[in-house]
Amino acid sequence: MAQKFTCVLIDDDADDQEIFLYALKQIGENIECLVFDNGKEAIANLGDRAILPDYIFLDLNMPSMDGRQCLRAIKQLPHLDETPVIIYSTSSAPRDKQETAQMGARGYVEKQPSLSLLVAKLENYFKHDQDGHLQPGLHQNTH
Structure with missing residues (x-):
């Protein structure tokens, strides 16, 4: 049986x-994703x-608690250190990329204009082993 992976998506936009x-x-059936509509709900x-x-995907532009505030709060949770x-x-601003990396x-x-482009970007975080099983992939900064 293939190993299950758990992701968290924190994003206030239902379409996204x-x-x-x-x-x-599209990447793999063994990825479970928990979705939170805002940072406060996610931190709770x-x-x-x-x-x-295994991964947390975090939107920057959210009401109430924005992505930067949420990232700071996540970094205060010792059990999520790794x-x-x-x-x-949606931001492509170099400042946002640099600032969040420093955080x-x-x-x-x-966020990509097409599903295939998004799949290609997300696949950077997963890899398939020689038997075709999904494994955690890249654990580094991939701007």
Whole structure:
């Protein structure tokens, strides 16, 4: 049986959530993704240690608690120290990429205009072994 992977997506846009989830399905059926509509909801759920995701994908532009505030809060949770946080944003600004990397984000994926482009970007975080099983992939900054 293939190993299951758990991702968390923190994004307030329902359309972006749907596209992201569909892209993950294209990459592998063994990726489970928990979705939170905002940073406060995510921190409330991630803080109790019941969820230990392999990756956290985080939108920057959200109401109430923006992505930077959420990233700071995630970095305060010791049990998520090794969990890569990847920014998932419409922003292509070099300043956003640099700033979030300095804050501890391990990657940055711009929201793509097509599903195939998004799949290609997300595949950088997963790889297939010689038997075709999905494995955690890149754990480095991939701007």
